[in-house]
């Protein structure tokens with residue numbers, strides 16, 4: 317039995333929702349992965365009379381496609397979609413059977429309207445929590461548009477193929493044989509990259525807002541809801557709705573919810589914001605703020621939004637180490653997400669730059685997958701909690717280098733080593749390895765503000781107890797501010813605080 321009894325019971329319920337027959341075309345060999353794939357397919361097919369199976373030869377073995385009877389959809393899974401991809405398989409079965417997807421009708425129309433041939437291939441790992449969104453989006457596009465196909469490829473099963481294409485980060489998506497994207501993307505982002513974005517000219521003609529929130533993470537979502545609940549005209553403009561939460565796996569400290577996962581929380585945030593009449597503008601990057609009669613927010617597209625008050629909640633991003641080779645070899649051996657990309661380095665030697673909690677957690681995680689991990693810490697001692705250090709030092713395949721400065725990440729077409737300087741002797745050393753995970757903390761997304769509001773030397777926006785910045789009418793919340801702790805619940809609290817602060821300001825002015 318491939319599926320445990322609890323999952324099987326849940327799956328049984330989902331399969332009851334299938335509307336029409338589905339044909340699985342299966343290409344299997346005699347290898348163990350093929351056997352696992354066949355066992356999974358047999359188990360699923362035995363649970364619904366609507367599922368039939370046919371043996372065929374597909375371009376990759378082991379693989380199988382999910383089709384309507386008499387019509388190929390182009391949705392193929394190469395490997396065994398268990399782990400994080402099991403949901404992608406269940407959704408594919410339901411959607412191919414005719415079940416309506418939970419996506420805005422405008423997005424569905426956009427997909428159906430795409431003309432031309434688009435053959436997507438996405439390289440994933442089953443432990444990657446960023447991959448299912450991409451896989452599910454591309455599957456849905458294949459199901460809705462006959463010109464689009466998508467094959468999910470497990471990089472651990474098709475290792476030689478992934479290596480020949482230098483895939484060192486997942487998800488990596490190819491379109492018609494060329495690299496299309498790397499990393500998590502929403503369906504709207506994929507459509508925008510394909511040049512099928514909805515008309516953005518309407519952004520230029522928006523009526524001024526009472527409150528305009530910039531940023532769609534926990535702080536921004538909370539600020540927008542609190543503002544809208546006061547009955548005032550509220551807008552939210554964000555590049556990636558969900559923010560850092562999208563990159564988070566398990567969340568156990570969102571009080572009153574014992575356990576959730578980042579993408580699930582991000583979806584709930586958006587769902588909650590949509591409950592109010594908030595004008596949501598996604599996939600829009602803000603580049604300038606200026607105070608005139610209104611506060612003006614200029615978008616990268618050139619459109620200018622106007623508002624009586626603005627709440628900045630642009631959060632933070634991974635800090636780069638800033639050495640030669642880092643940018644050049646990003647996704648070619650330089651990685652930032654151990655959960656996602658760790659499996660691609662199985663059996664290899666990797667480095668983790670950073671000896672704080674995130675660096676040491678990454679090193680412990682990676683040590684279970686790769687051959688050897690070298691940790692590089694700039695300071696004479698690791699900064700991680702002692703419980704993590706103890707666990708790290710108990711592992712046989714980890715080397716810790718302290719008081720060293722990373723100088724260069726070397727490589728040709730991909731990473732082949734790292735150079736560092738021993739700070740006490742100034743001797744420069746080089747280690748041959750295949751991967752570098754950068755884990756040196758976060759930097760606030762506030763560069764675009766220039767001198768318009770006061771910021772600390774770390775770039776954090778200085779706010780008072782009402783969330784107000786140094787510029788009247790402009791408020792800020794969450795990880796982009798000088799709040800000493802950066803957490804989801806704290807960001808949400810400060811978003812609410814800033815919205816109430818902005819409302820108070822509006823009443824008084």
Ligand SMILES: Cc1cc2nc3c(=O)[nH]c(=O)nc-3n(C[C@H](O)[C@H](O)[C@H](O)COP(=O)(O)OP(=O)(O)OC[C@H]3O[C@@H](n4cnc5c(N)ncnc54)[C@H](O)[C@@H]3O)c2cc1C
Nearest residue numbers: 531532533534535555556559560602631632794795803804
């Ligand atoms: C790997 C990881 C794991 C974590 N685990 C936990 C955890 O378990 N528990 C916990 O409480 N916290 C955790 N955190 C921290 C938590 O995710 C953050 O504190 C929280 O997301 C901050 O929320 P925010 O809204 O301030 O910013 P963010 O989540 O960073 O959101 C920023 C928003 O602003 C947008 N934006 C940025 N720049 C622009 C621009 N120029 N124009 C338009 N939009 C822009 C972004 O696209 C995004 O929508 C984790 C963080 C990471 C990275």
